[in-house]
Amino acid sequence: MLQLKEKILEEGKILSGQVLKVSSFLNHQIDSDLMMEIGREIAKRFQDAGITKIMTIESSGIAVALAAGAALHxxxxxxxxHLSSNVSGILYQTLVHSFTHGTDYTIVVEREYLSADDRILIVDDFLANGKAPEGLLDLIAQAGAEAAGAAFVIEKGFQEGGSRLRTRGLRVESLAVIDKMDQDGILFRD
Amino acid sequence: MLQLKEKILEEGKILSGQVLKVSSFLNHQIDSDLMMEIGREIAKRFQDAGITKIMTIESSGIAVALAAGAALHxxxxxxxxHLSSNVSGILYQTLVHSFTHGTDYTIVVEREYLSADDRILIVDDFLANGKAPEGLLDLIAQAGAEAAGAAFVIEKGFQEGGSRLRTRGLRVESLAVIDKMDQDGILFRD
Structure with missing residues (x-):
């Protein structure tokens, strides 16, 4: 997605530890028009996949998921x-390891919102090591639902998440795949 | 907003402790089409307010904020x-008390995304005691920016947040104001 790659080149900052900071438009401040365009691009790629529901993990996936959900209706x-007093139903839950924060956390969804009839599109802002989407795949499997694919705004192609998900047979669409980034700049996959 | 009130009556569940559970369409599962309509309604009410930016707090405000941001461009x-390794800039921060979780938490924004030229529209899913929007007002004041108003999907009119914010002179628009809720049902303000 050309518009996205241009924005990454213009505003992205490479921090230590192979962190790409895109918080000016993707996951702290959000460029609303670009985000809705990202949602339309994801929808275009999965419009014939029989998607019934979009899934993501709070917080930075929510805007991407809504943009895709709005385009797919x-x-x-x-x-x-986090378990909160507003999560009162019976839950599906699983443990996810966060390399960013160096810790494990539990993700939960209420069972009533995920059924064996669902064909789920997983959506997130970044694909790096793939632990977050693997956690969602676990929740989807617990419900007996089907994962129809996964869409990411930015994939770090030099980390293992993409190949891990694709090896499972999951259809993965990333709108910008970065093969290399260092002080010389960012190299996108064609 | 009639469509919203009908949805609340159809799907909202009143839990103990004056909690209204609307996680089937607002803040766990999200009805994408309704959410975009909510965004257009917020935009309509603030279209002449000279808004430069929408602000909210993660997580459940993000979808509402994106919907409003998309409509206002x-x-x-x-x-x-939470302080995370992806928040690397210099921060504005303040402490917010959560009645839902019975605890205080820190909210932060990076300084570079909030400037004295900004006219901010605060957006969130719920207005109850008003502690979250008051935290945002504090961040806005720290930046020397201006709060042009606040929009909420659901206001609990029987809690003090709405009157606290309006007493400060802030323009507050809530798409559904609930004056009373108990086992007999939900009473909306006209």
Whole structure:
């Protein structure tokens, strides 16, 4: 997605530890028009996949998921990271390891919102090591639902998440795949 | 907003402790089409207010903020609740008390995304005691920016947040105001 790659080149900052900071438009501040365009691009790629619901994990996946959900006219379900007094139903839950924060956390969804009839599109802002989408795949499997694919705004192609998901047979669409980034700049996959 | 009130009556569940559970369409699962309609309604009410940016707090405000941002074609900035390795800039921060979780938490935004030229529209899913929007007002004041108003999907009119914000002179628009809720049902303000 050309518009996205241009924005990454213009505003992205490479921090230490192979962190790409895109918080000016993707996951702290959000460029609303670009985000809706991202949603339309994801919808275009999965329009014939029979998607019934979009799933993501709070927080930075929510905007991407809503943009895709609005374009596909399908509901969004975001897994929550913390048990809260507002999560009162019976839950599907699983453990996810975060390399960013160096810790494990539990993600949960209420069972009533995920059924064996669902064909789920997983959506997130980044694909790096793939632990977050693997957690969602676990929740989807617990419900007996089907994962129809996964869409990411930015994939770090030099980390293992993409190949891990594709090896499972999952259809993965990333709108910008970065093969290399360092002080010389960012190299996108064609 | 009639469509919203009908949805609340159809799907909302009143839990103990004056909690209204609307996680089937607002803040766990999201009805994408309704959410975009909510965004257009917020935009309509604030279209002449000179808004430069929408602000909310993660997580459940993000979808509402993006929907409003998409309709107004303005960026969204969501305050983060946790210090993370992806928040690297110099921060504005303040403490917010959560009645839901019975605890205090810190919210932060990076300084570079909030400037003295900004006219901010605060957006969130719920207005109850008003502690979250008051935290955002504090961040806005720290930046020397201006709060042009606040929009909420659901206001609990029987809690003090609405009157606290309006007493400060802030323009508050809530798409559904609930004056009373108990086992007999939900009573909306006209």
């Amino acid at each position: 399908k509901p969004v379900l975001f897994a929550k990271k | 303005k960026p969204v900035l969501f305050a983060k609740k």
